[in-house]
Amino acid sequence: MRVLIVEDEALIANGVRQGLLRAGFVADVVDNADAARAALQAEGFDLAVIDIGLPREDGLQLVRSLRARHHVLPLMMLTARDGISDRVSALDLGADDYLTKPFHVDELVARCRALIRRAHAAASSALEFGRLRLDIARKEVFSDGVSLDLTQREWSILECLVLSAGRLVTKDRLMSAVSDWSDELTPNAVEVYVSRVRAKIGEAAQIRTVRGLGYQIREPGK
Amino acid sequence: MSRVNDFSIRRRLLALLLIPTAAIAALATYSAYRTTLSPFEAAYDQDLLDAALAVASNIEAGRGARPAISLTPDAVKVLRSDSQDTIYYRVSGGDGRFLAGDAGLPVPHQRIRNPTFTDSAYQGEPIREANYRVITPAGAAIVTVAETLHKRALARRQVLQSSLAVDAAQLVTALIVIWFGVGFAFRPLRRVERQLAMRGARDLDPVTTDGVPDEIRSLIVALNRLLRALQEAEQAERSFLENAAHQLRTPLAGMLAHLELLAADSAPAEGERVRDILEGGRRLARTTHQLLALARSDTAARTLVNLEAVYLPGVVEAAIAPRIGAADRAQVEIGAQIEPAETRGVRWLLEEALGNLADNAIAATPPGGSVTIRCGVAEDRPFIEVIDTGVGIPPAELDQVFERFYRASNARKAGSGLGLAIVGEVARMHRAEIDIAAGAEGVGTVVRVTFQRSIQL
Numbered sequence: 001m002r003v004l005i006v007e008d009e010a011l012i013a014n015g016v017r018q019g020l021l022r023a024g025f026v027a028d029v030v031d032n033a034d035a036a037r038a039a040l041q042a043e044g045f046d047l048a049v050i051d052i053g054l055p056r057e058d059g060l061q062l063v064r065s066l067r068a069r070h071h072v073l074p075l076m077m078l079t080a081r082d083g084i085s086d087r088v089s090a091l092d093l094g095a096d097d098y099l100t101k102p103f104h105v106d107e108l109v110a111r112c113r114a115l116i117r118r119a120h121a122a123a124s125s126a127l128e129f130g131r132l133r134l135d136i137a138r139k140e141v142f143s144d145g146v147s148l149d150l151t152q153r154e155w156s157i158l159e160c161l162v163l164s165a166g167r168l169v170t171k172d173r174l175m176s177a178v179s180d181w182s183d184e185l186t187p188n189a190v191e192v193y194v195s196r197v198r199a200k201i202g203e204a205a206q207i208r209t210v211r212g213l214g215y216q217i218r219e220p221g222k
Numbered sequence: 223m224s225r226v227n228d229f230s231i232r233r234r235l236l237a238l239l240l241i242p243t244a245a246i247a248a249l250a251t252y253s254a255y256r257t258t259l260s261p262f263e264a265a266y267d268q269d270l271l272d273a274a275l276a277v278a279s280n281i282e283a284g285r286g287a288r289p290a291i292s293l294t295p296d297a298v299k300v301l302r303s304d305s306q307d308t309i310y311y312r313v314s315g316g317d318g319r320f321l322a323g324d325a326g327l328p329v330p331h332q333r334i335r336n337p338t339f340t341d342s343a344y345q346g347e348p349i350r351e352a353n354y355r356v357i358t359p360a361g362a363a364i365v366t367v368a369e370t371l372h373k374r375a376l377a378r379r380q381v382l383q384s385s386l387a388v389d390a391a392q393l394v395t396a397l398i399v400i401w402f403g404v405g406f407a408f409r410p411l412r413r414v415e416r417q418l419a420m421r422g423a424r425d426l427d428p429v430t431t432d433g434v435p436d437e438i439r440s441l442i443v444a445l446n447r448l449l450r451a452l453q454e455a456e457q458a459e460r461s462f463l464e465n466a467a468h469q470l471r472t473p474l475a476g477m478l479a480h481l482e483l484l485a486a487d488s489a490p491a492e493g494e495r496v497r498d499i500l501e502g503g504r505r506l507a508r509t510t511h512q513l514l515a516l517a518r519s520d521t522a523a524r525t526l527v528n529l530e531a532v533y534l535p536g537v538v539e540a541a542i543a544p545r546i547g548a549a550d551r552a553q554v555e556i557g558a559q560i561e562p563a564e565t566r567g568v569r570w571l572l573e574e575a576l577g578n579l580a581d582n583a584i585a586a587t588p589p590g591g592s593v594t595i596r597c598g599v600a601e602d603r604p605f606i607e608v609i610d611t612g613v614g615i616p617p618a619e620l621d622q623v624f625e626r627f628y629r630a631s632n633a634r635k636a637g638s639g640l641g642l643a644i645v646g647e648v649a650r651m652h653r654a655e656i657d658i659a660a661g662a663e664g665v666g667t668v669v670r671v672t673f674q675r676s677i678q679l
Contacts, residue, residue: 009472015479022483053468080471081464082515082570102475102507105482107547168543211557212594213542 002026006036007051019105033057046116052079067094074115110166129162130205130219143204153178154197161217170214232404247389254385262377267339270352274367278356289360291322307369316362410435426453467514474507512640515574523651534563534597541576553589561598565673567652575648578641579608585635586612604673611666
């Protein structure tokens with residue numbers, strides 16, 4: 001998997017690159033928006049990590065121009081500014097995720113992986129997480145290659161969790177994820193479904209409860 | 223046009239104009255009174271004189287050397303008849319001796335012009351007299367006809383009343399015109415006032431001077447100068463903070479990324495040291511972030527920021543989501559109790575404040591404990607609350623915890639002492655109240671931030 005890092009600060013660019021290399025990615029670095037567009041034009045990438053504070057043309061403008069050209073690759077934004085406006089405008093312009101500097105390299109890698117996983121799921125209709133493999137087209141789950149028997153609702157909940165792997169998924173979101181075919185689902189029912197999913201997947205992945213808020217799926221042993 | 227100090231241009235103008243206008247009106251009344259009255263007086267005097275002449279025409283030479291009066295009782299009746307006043311008459315000889323009529327009627331000095339009118343008194347009442355001197359074959363005689371002043375007083379009163387009424391009407395009209403005229407003249411000022419009132423709190427753009435009267439244009443220009451200075455100062459402060467944030471965070475981010483990788487790659491002995499450095503670096507990064515947040519919330523509190531409706535469950539979620547990992551590492555169970563609640567405020571500042579409370583709670587809680595973040599509405603007021611089962615804050619130190627860099631004596635972990643200062647600052651700008659109490663059964667701490675019922679910041 002190949003990542004383009006668009007960052008003008010060499011210290012950060014190298015750190016991110018090392019982190020991604022260690023996690024098994026291939027990573028290239030460019031330091032401005034023009035070079036980024038050229039690189040993305042010439043080569044196939046699975047994701048771009050873009051600093052918002054680029055010189056001349058900033059990261060937000062780059063995102064806008066990429067989305068205007070129908071680039072579909074996942075975009076991970078970095079910024080040194082706080083406040084919410086950058087986050088909101090980045091996501092509005094079509095970025096997929098966002099981290100504030102300084103960040104933990106581990107977290108950046110995990111989020112990049114989640115973004116790529118999601119993009120691949122959309123493209124190949126297969127989703128791998130921990131020891132689970134989800135076949136999105138056929139709504140089937142395999143644990144270490146063994147098919148698991150999930151109901152439709154259980155499947156939707158697992159899919160929703162895996163697509164947001166590593167992130168907090170609120171009960172409300174799970175409820176709306178399964179509301180396509182059931183309007184009558186209560187928060188209590190969601191809890192019941194989650195506990196069933198948890199029992200069925202066993203050790204293949206870990207579904208953690210955040211009391212009063214929602215759930216988070218993690219790879220086993222983490 | 224503030225009523226606070228009771229100073230009003232309209233009232234002032236009215237008071238200034240009232241005195242001269244009233245004086246002129248009084249003068250006009252007096253002059254009209256005099257002018258209108260004198261023909262009346264002259265006519266009444268003429269009537270008296272006519273009566274005197276009528277009496278005089280009845281004087282004849284009597285027996286002896288004295289003039290005699292040949293007035294029939296009917297004639298006297300006619301003479302004395304008057305609807306309002308009592309008429310008196312007297313005929314005196316040239317030497318002033320009484321000849322006929324009302325004996326007590328005073329007679330003026332003899333050497334008088336002819337005819338002559340005098341004011342006098344008779345039977346305790348003021349009277350007006352007409353005196354006419356005639357020469358008869360029997361010698362000189364003086365005819366005096368007098369009347370009480372009821373008619374004249376009535377005429378005087380009527381003249382006075384009517385001129386008073388006219389002038390009072392003029393005065394009142396003038397004052398009303400001034401009152402409304404001032405209001406009308408100030409309408410452009412009201413327009414400017416409305417324009418300013420309708421602006422967003424953050425709108426520091428200059429006020430237009432189009433259609434503004436000359437009298438207040440200089441005021442608007444001065445206001446615009448102030449607005450521009452404010453705008454520039456705020457802009458300068460914002461860009462300084464942005465630059466500072468960038469210049470501080472960028473090298474820190476790079477350093478920390480490399481340290482993190484180095485810690486993972488190093489041999490165990492070195493790895494320990496690198497992790498210590500990494501830990502120090504992260505504390506530095508966190509303090510930097512808090513200082514920047516404090517500076518920005520300072521700026522936000524001093525300048526007018528735009529408030530938005532903030533849904534508190536979203537703030538709770540945003541405070542918990544990034545801290546799940548930290549809570550796990552500290553072996554603290556973190557959770558939420560969410561009821562729908564909404565306040566008006568600055569969302570990122572509220573997230574920052576609640577995040578700091580959550581960090582403190584996690585840091586204060588020993589492994590096996592829990593941290594609960596709540597939001598909801600109590601007694602009509604929205605609140606957020608952080609409950610931990612940690613070491614608690616010593617009661618004696620409760621007053622100091624909001625001071626910058628203050629650290630509780632029983633703190634379990636290293637910290638900057640800025641977290642609660644940020645919370646205090648954010649609460650202050652939202653006019654929220656902070657209550658810190660010991661948790662249930664004296665274990666841990668409960669920090670509650672209660673917002674205003676209806677926010678008008």
